[in-house]
Amino acid sequence: MWESVTIGRGGARVSRRGGVYRKESDDPRIDLVAEGERLTWLRRQGIPAAEVLDCRPGLLVTAEVPGRSAAEPWPVADRPRVVDALAGLARALHALPVADCPFDRRLAVTVPRASAAEVDLDDLDDERRGWTRERLVAELLATRPREEDLAVCHGDLCVPNVLFDPDTCQVSGVIDTDRLGVADRWNDLAIVTRSLTADCNPQYGPWAADRFLDRYGVAPDPRKIAFYRLLDEFC
Ligand SMILES: Nc1ncnc2c1ncn2[C@@H]1O[C@H](COP(=O)(O)OP(=O)(O)O)[C@@H](O)[C@H]1O
Numbered sequence: 001m002w003e004s005v006t007i008g009r010g011g012a013r014v015s016r017r018g019g020v021y022r023k024e025s026d027d028p029r030i031d032l033v034a035e036g037e038r039l040t041w042l043r044r045q046g047i048p049a050a051e052v053l054d055c056r057p058g059l060l061v062t063a064e065v066p067g068r069s070a071a072e073p074w075p076v077a078d079r080p081r082v083v084d085a086l087a088g089l090a091r092a093l094h095a096l097p098v099a100d101c102p103f104d105r106r107l108a109v110t111v112p113r114a115s116a117a118e119v120d121l122d123d124l125d126d127e128r129r130g131w132t133r134e135r136l137v138a139e140l141l142a143t144r145p146r147e148e149d150l151a152v153c154h155g156d157l158c159v160p161n162v163l164f165d166p167d168t169c170q171v172s173g174v175i176d177t178d179r180l181g182v183a184d185r186w187n188d189l190a191i192v193t194r195s196l197t198a199d200c201n202p203q204y205g206p207w208a209a210d211r212f213l214d215r216y217g218v219a220p221d222p223r224k225i226a227f228y229r230l231l232d233e234f235c
């Protein structure tokens, strides 16, 4: 019996059975082949990522990554260790050579795509609640950064998408890579710090976002954080 998994909000149906996860969708906007290609590429670069067992249009089957995601409950004493391991993962990912990555998520690709995309206006971040699509697009174009500090980015680096060994608090694997590609590192840093401070993840908070950036080794960039969170409204 396939057991339905309800945690993700990406739109695909996710289910699991006996150490295997199955992701299915017939929505043309959900590209599971792209996700599978990126998982496989990432594993080849030495970053722990779910192993792809089957991948074709509408279907992605992966081996279960052992462990527990950062979104599940962690003992208080382990939470800083999870945050540190997450920062270590981001550093390792962002240290991969950009020139070797075949997937392009630079602003030249993502901004035109966003400008044409549908937006779920009922699912906006609090600071943009009630905005129209036109206002979102205008703000996106007006605040687009002039330069990009390029790195290989996960693209949806939120706490449910990274799993950890509960004994060692080390990363056991990443999943949900359909937006992986070369982009400004703040694409990932904006999403991960939002995830660590979101109401739905109360075991973390501002301390965790500050600690993450400190361990990663950057000072907050409020302009880029705001822009990449806005860009994420279009995904
Ligand atoms: N290979 C896997 N190993 C372990 N857990 C997985 C795996 N694939 C999916 N999951 C679980 O299913 C959830 C949803 O899958 P995900 O690929 O993140 O879909 P969504 O796009 O809906 O977020 C994840 O947050 C995780 O809990």
Ligand SMILES: [Mg+2]
Pocket (backbone or CB within 6 Å): 008, 009, 010, 160, 161, 176
């Ligand atoms: Mg997910």
